[in-house]
Amino acid sequence: MLDRTLTVRVARKQRQTADVTAFELVHPWGRTLPGYEAGAHIDVYLPGGFMRPYSLALALPAAGRDNTRYVIGVKREAAGRGGSASLHERVHEGDLLAISTPRNTFPLHPQARHHLLLAGGIGLTPLLAMAQQLEREGRAFTLCVFARSRAHLAFADALAALGANVRLHFDEPAAATAGAQVQHIDIAQLLQGPQQGTHLYLCGPAGFMRAVLEAAASWPEDRVHLEYFAPPAADGAAGVDEPFTLVVAGRGIEVAVAADQSAVDALHDIGIDVPTSCAQGVCGTCVVPLAAGQGNAPDHRDHCLTATERHAKVALCCSRAQHGGRLIVELP
């Protein structure tokens, strides 16, 4: 179940805003790289032993498997754990980096008649790729971008190229940021009723996600697609975890998962590696099918599955069996 790791060269490092830098990654010998669909991300292995997932910020110029570059947009998080600072400060043009092949846990819905994309801050990256892909395919979309000001807007040229399908909302007074696409966007008004055939996609910081989800409370959950940067803050104090038994259906495998261990760690200990990326329940990389059967009710702790999806799937990096019982999954 291991993903492939690639070595890429940093072809270009371009400052987008005061705290966002775009990194263009290419094959070291000019070969093609695996293609991807909008919404995909790669894991980047960084100096200092960090690994961080980053969304691919631009769609492929044409449909197809092969591709010559990946572009990621990285915001330097002053209060972060050091991953973004490592990229900003220690990675330079010409350097080699190890990355995973692209994975897509935030895809466009194939049947949507209209796509409403809401981006907060650097949450723009996967949604910009979606907007470009939709434009390329001639499908209907509106991309609403929320930023503090024009000076805080990353990938401004790519947004301008999308024309009237993009709406910009800046927190700073309009007079200071005048522009043809700039307008005040009232999220509550925008989302006040689910629009027929429209799917909603959102990505951004925690406060932005909370505001959008509150405004979209009346939307059917299967028409709302989201990607968090990090798990939303917990409401109360975390309890003490219990050990439980993980069963791999059809393989005769039962693993004891200790109270201070995740299911992914317990499987790793017996030689089964489940791909992970965020390890925080937000990206969906470690999601596997639940085996059908009675008494298989997980204690879901992810932030990436809908209530409907949770009947059939579970995120193994964070979720557990209820009450120290058994969690029965299928592994590809």
Ligand code: FES
């Ligand atoms: S690794 Fe990201 S949800 Fe589990």
